[in-house]
Amino acid sequence: MNEFDFISQLREQVGSRKHSSRVLAGIGDDAAVVSQAFGSDSVITSDLLIEEIDFRRASTPPHLLGHKALAVSLSDIAAMGARPIYSLVSLGLPEEVWRTDFKDKFYEGYLALADRFGVTLAGGDLSRSRERIVIDSIVAGEISSGSAIMRSGARPGDQVFVTGTLGGAAAGLKLIEVGARLSEPPAVAGGPSTADDAAIQSLLLRQLRPTPRVGWGIVMGSEKLASAMIDVSDGLSSDLAHLCAASGVGAVLDSASVPVDKNVIKLCGRRALDPLALALHGGEDFELLFTVSSENAARLPKRVDGVEISLIGEITDQPGSLRIREKTREWDLPPQGFEHFE
Amino acid sequence: MNEFDFISQLREQVGSRKHSSRVLAGIGDDAAVVSQAFGSDSVITSDLLIEEIDFRRASTPPHLLGHKALAVSLSDIAAMGARPIYSLVSLGLPEEVWRTDFKDKFYEGYLALADRFGVTLAGGDLSRSRERIVIDSIVAGEISSGSAIMRSGARPGDQVFVTGTLGGAAAGLKLIEVGARLSEPPAVAGGPSTADDAAIQSLLLRQLRPTPRVGWGIVMGSEKLASAMIDVSDGLSSDLAHLCAASGVGAVLDSASVPVDKNVIKLCGRRALDPLALALHGGEDFELLFTVSSENAARLPKRVDGVEISLIGEITDQPGSLRIREKTREWDLPPQGFEHFE
Numbered sequence: 043m044n045e046f047d048f049i050s051q052l053r054e055q056v057g058s059r060k061h062s063s064r065v066l067a068g069i070g071d072d073a074a075v076v077s078q079a080f081g082s083d084s085v086i087t088s089d090l091l092i093e094e095i096d097f098r099r100a101s102t103p104p105h106l107l108g109h110k111a112l113a114v115s116l117s118d119i120a121a122m123g124a125r126p127i128y129s130l131v132s133l134g135l136p137e138e139v140w141r142t143d144f145k146d147k148f149y150e151g152y153l154a155l156a157d158r159f160g161v162t163l164a165g166g167d168l169s170r171s172r173e174r175i176v177i178d179s180i181v182a183g184e185i186s187s188g189s190a191i192m193r194s195g196a197r198p199g200d201q202v203f204v205t206g207t208l209g210g211a212a213a214g215l216k217l218i219e220v221g222a223r224l225s226e227p228p229a230v231a232g233g234p235s236t237a238d239d240a241a242i243q244s245l246l247l248r249q250l251r252p253t254p255r256v257g258w259g260i261v262m263g264s265e266k267l268a269s270a271m272i273d274v275s276d277g278l279s280s281d282l283a284h285l286c287a288a289s290g291v292g293a294v295l296d297s298a299s300v301p302v303d304k305n306v307i308k309l310c311g312r313r314a315l316d317p318l319a320l321a322l323h324g325g326e327d328f329e330l331l332f333t334v335s336s337e338n339a340a341r342l343p344k345r346v347d348g349v350e351i352s353l354i355g356e357i358t359d360q361p362g363s364l365r366i367r368e369k370t371r372e373w374d375l376p377p378q379g380f381e382h383f384e
Numbered sequence: 385m386n387e388f389d390f391i392s393q394l395r396e397q398v399g400s401r402k403h404s405s406r407v408l409a410g411i412g413d414d415a416a417v418v419s420q421a422f423g424s425d426s427v428i429t430s431d432l433l434i435e436e437i438d439f440r441r442a443s444t445p446p447h448l449l450g451h452k453a454l455a456v457s458l459s460d461i462a463a464m465g466a467r468p469i470y471s472l473v474s475l476g477l478p479e480e481v482w483r484t485d486f487k488d489k490f491y492e493g494y495l496a497l498a499d500r501f502g503v504t505l506a507g508g509d510l511s512r513s514r515e516r517i518v519i520d521s522i523v524a525g526e527i528s529s530g531s532a533i534m535r536s537g538a539r540p541g542d543q544v545f546v547t548g549t550l551g552g553a554a555a556g557l558k559l560i561e562v563g564a565r566l567s568e569p570p571a572v573a574g575g576p577s578t579a580d581d582a583a584i585q586s587l588l589l590r591q592l593r594p595t596p597r598v599g600w601g602i603v604m605g606s607e608k609l610a611s612a613m614i615d616v617s618d619g620l621s622s623d624l625a626h627l628c629a630a631s632g633v634g635a636v637l638d639s640a641s642v643p644v645d646k647n648v649i650k651l652c653g654r655r656a657l658d659p660l661a662l663a664l665h666g667g668e669d670f671e672l673l674f675t676v677s678s679e680n681a682a683r684l685p686k687r688v689d690g691v692e693i694s695l696i697g698e699i700t701d702q703p704g705s706l707r708i709r710e711k712t713r714e715w716d717l718p719p720q721g722f723e724h725f726e
Contacts, residue, residue: 045510052491059495061502065470074506076470076524080422088430088522090474090511128407128418132432132520140725149394153401160403164416167520168387169432170724178474178509178520180430182418382512383482 072121087118093174105151115181116254123263124183134171193288196270198359200333210303212324214249241305257347271332277379292363295355414463429460435516447493457523458596465605466525476513538612538631540701552645554666556591583647599689613674619721634705637697
């Protein structure tokens with residue numbers, strides 16, 4: 043049983059013992075939705091980051107870890123169409139890490155991102171751990187009643203969009219695995235070798251310092267534009283599969299429209315890696331993947347906070363069928379993104 | 385720097401960059417308080433439980449770990465005077481634990497306690513970890529606007545009360561450390577040896593299956609009886625010190641009034657342990673410690689959910705001074721409860 047099957051099972055188990063009709067959406071979406079009095083719903087998410095699973099100490103500057111811990115949860119709140127308001131963070135540190143300036147740098151990075159999106163750190167927990175750093179990031183947001191965008195609302199004929207570009211974070215992870223490190227100060231573009239350096243640094247930052255699409259999330263929620271939404275954390279193929287499963291639909295993507303990170307294209311050519319595969323299956327880009335009815339598509343803004351969107355495919359009435367089209371050919375797109383447990 | 389100094393420092397740092405006037409109380413209390421529209425405040429807490437720090441796998445049945453994970457956070461919500469509504473749980477499991485029925489038993493224990501107090505599990509995270517089980521427990525509650533009971537409201541002359549009995553959880557931990565284990569089914573009282581068994585089982589359950597004082601919390605919050613409140617998680621001496629520090633006051637306790645668990649008294653005598661020391665400094669009893677003005681003291685209920693309270697001392701105008709009195713003698717009571725980092 044993988045974690046998604048277990049989560050489905052738990053969801054059914056909990057569904058039959060719901061004590062409050064105010065819990066509108068719970069287990070199995072990007073965040074929980076709880077109705078508040080008078081016109082507003084709370085949206086809340088928690089995300090674990092565990093050393094040696096989600097990050098490595100040696101390749102992750104502490105301030106960027108603080109940034110990323112908050113970013114991944116802000117991305118979940120954005121995926122519900124909500125505006126983030128406040129946060130908590132639970133931090134478990136081994137004794138030897140406690141004695142360093144790790145915690146100061148961690149909160150420095152965390153709070154800088156919180157400031158950028160107007161989020162107030164309201165609490166959390168601080169604990170000793172044994173060998174590994176453990177972080178649980180909790181963010182609560184708000185949205186007007188009934189406006190939260192679930193994974194389950196996609197309908198056949200809806201268009202499929204994604205913000206920004208894909209594959210960069212996965213390429214950054216591969217670069218870290220072969221020893222690439224962030225330079226301080228960042229490299230400046232120049233001759234051919236320096237241009238490569240700049241591409242590498244850019245990809246490392248996609249992995250280590252993701253930017254959650256908070257602005258896009260708020261626009262989608264307030265304008266009621268999307269029928270379904272999810273953030274790309276496990277990988278496009280897997281997250282699209284989650285969305286389609288929740289909606290009981292299928293999808294067909296157009297391979298030429300998938301917005302592959304330009305630095306991935308630049309570097310992959312020389313390394314015999316397939317840029318499209320990274321964009322389709324690589325995780326942690328923290329872009330937003332959403333579906334829009336054809337009537338609403340014309341109302342979509344061109345860009346929000348400087349980030350554009352791409353129309354990458356269409357929802358079909360074939361439940362469980364994920365396909366990808368290249369010119370006249372079409373084939374299956376099995377979910378190959380990240381799973382914790384197989 | 386211990387964790388309490390660091391938390392104070394972080395609190396000041398965050399206080400100057402608060403983005404929302406709706407965050408009424410944040411870092412440094414049992415839970416964060418965030419105002420909602422029209423008469424109600426949200427109260428939210430997160431608590432990390434890490435294997436080999438907060439529990440040992442060998443001595444903790446999974447369903448009781450699920451119970452305890454929720455119980456510690458319910459205790460924080462109770463300590464604010466709020467009613468718990470919904471919860472999230474982030475769970476990190478090593479691969480080999482994932483393959484067992486641990487997760488089923490964990491959620492079974494968690495959900496049984498959630499049912500008892502009408503709490504709906506609304507979400508969370510499920511992740512792989514390396515060696516250790518990691519749990520972050522998040523509970524959100526509700527209270528009418530401005531009624532949350534902070535640690536900071538104690539005033540000189542207030543009476544100090546505690547619910548239930550103390551020292552049992554710490555004694556249970558010591559018993560586990562010397563090899564005692566829960567028997568299934570629980571031992572029944574009988575001859576002298578069996579009565580000892582019953583006392584041991586009762587203390588093990590105080591450690592492994594704590595009962596949060598949810599009913600008392602709701603009564604204190606709705607009746608506006610307490611001036612300050614905290615739960616006894618680190619130990620009475622430490623938690624009273626936290627409350628006094630937040631309130632800028634001191635306290636004097638009456639040693640004869642401290643409600644020592646009767647099973648602690650029974651077993652300690654034969655083991656040369658001081659029952660009062662366990663009650664004063666032992667952690668994890670998850671009782672509520674609160675202060676009440678002398679006018680309000682008469683309005684206190686005798687018991688809630690079958691749990692009584694004890695008047696154990698008085699708040700003084702000597703900031704930082706914690707004293708304990710036994711008949712005509714009085715001496716300093718330095719906080720000796722649990723600290724993660726010294």
